[in-house]
Amino acid sequence: MENLQDKVSPEEWSRRVDLAAAFRLVALYGWDDLIFTHLSARVPGPEHHFLINPYQLMFEEVTASSLVKIDMDGQPVDDTAHIVNAAGFTIHSAIHMGREDAQAVLHLHTPHGQAVSAMSEGLLPHTQTAMIARHDIAYHEYEGIATDLEERERLVADLGSKNAMLLRNHGTLTCGDSVAAAFVRMYFLERACEAQVHMLAAGRNGLHTPPQGVAEKVEQQSSGPGVAMISQMLAWPALLRKLDRIDPAYKT
Template sequence: MSTAILTSTSLQQRVSDAEWQARVKLSQAYVLAAKLRWTDHIYTHFSLRVPGDQPHFLINAYGQTFDEIRPETLVKIDIDGNIIDDPTGLGINPAGFVIHSAIHRARPDAHAVMHTHTAAGIGVSAQKQGLLMISQHSTRFHQRVGYHDYEGIALDLDEQQRIVADLGSLNALILRNHGLLTSGGSIEEAFYNLYYLERACQAQLAAQSGGAELLILPDAVAEKAAQTFENSITNKKYLLHWDAYIRQLNRNAL
């Protein structure tokens, strides 16, 4: 039996079943992100609140690539930055703590938080007008995405209050000149939000690259579509999206 399996078995035995399932889902999100090329090598981070009464959340060990992350390698920390469990001993990305702890502290409903530095996300984040209502994917975020101005590498704790203020009650935030961030009540919902935001950014850059005049959707039409998406979220249709991806992952179809 390999050391990795022994470590996994040992950790699974000493954490609750709920925590272990949270670890499994978060690690799956990381591997899916690697398959979808949403990564910035060892940088960027996803987090998930640990079920229970304690304000703990799981995040990636600093130095692992997304495809290496497994349930047993995730780091458990509290919202003050204290490491509760670090099986690899690698610690965490300090910027990841600043961003994720701010949201987990301020938004108890945001159980999962995902942050990326994709080319498309950075590209749109650097555009003054931000996300344009030019695709069905973008309408998902009609008047439902916030913007946070770039302040440098996110290492200053006083930036947390501005991140939280700019996100507000939303589940999508474009970090200017930086990247994308989504949240949700579950890993499945946050992943669904990130999928649509990333696709909307990809579509925007593709449309702009053609050089033709863009067709901006009227507010009423964009809002109608956005409300349809919201109904899907209320009905948890994002679970179908997640389950389909997990099936693809399990059969190596990505």
């Protein structure tokens, strides 16, 4: 694989490294789904170009140089030997084009995320993690495999100003003004879904409902620029160090 570091801008290379790291982390946490689902990021600059995974690579194989640069129609901008799943970009292109602040979009098909997306009540406010994630969640009804470009308008409308979404009967989605922000949001959402599946396996009747007003308090405590700074300046560098100890090849 050719190393592209000297062939792209420093800003694009930095975004490539972060997105490749996100793929490796998704694989590390067991959130991947063979070669399916996508993570994407906007390429810095005036062009509406995006980075996405080559369709044929496992997430654990993705590197900064292997990411494919595509346009708003999901077509490669540069010559590439990699395959791109244009249909898979339908969801991502909707969010990127509809939300200028959506620099990164992550979409997963984990068993826990799919399970909660299929529950009529959605994410329940019964754990601290769920309360951190829940206030920022939107819902989108399932319309079949996302190949219909007309669905993009409905996706954007349903997401609104939220930064996370449960795609009904489908999976989870997060976005952010950086790969770091989108990934940390996904971490909390997936952990909340996992906890809910375990919690409900023990039976609904025995659940303890948090006191009235606590969910709103947690929303205030887990919102704002301070929390975003923790994700960007503390959690994300720690995750990169974790990857570096395991295999730093994602940066090539």
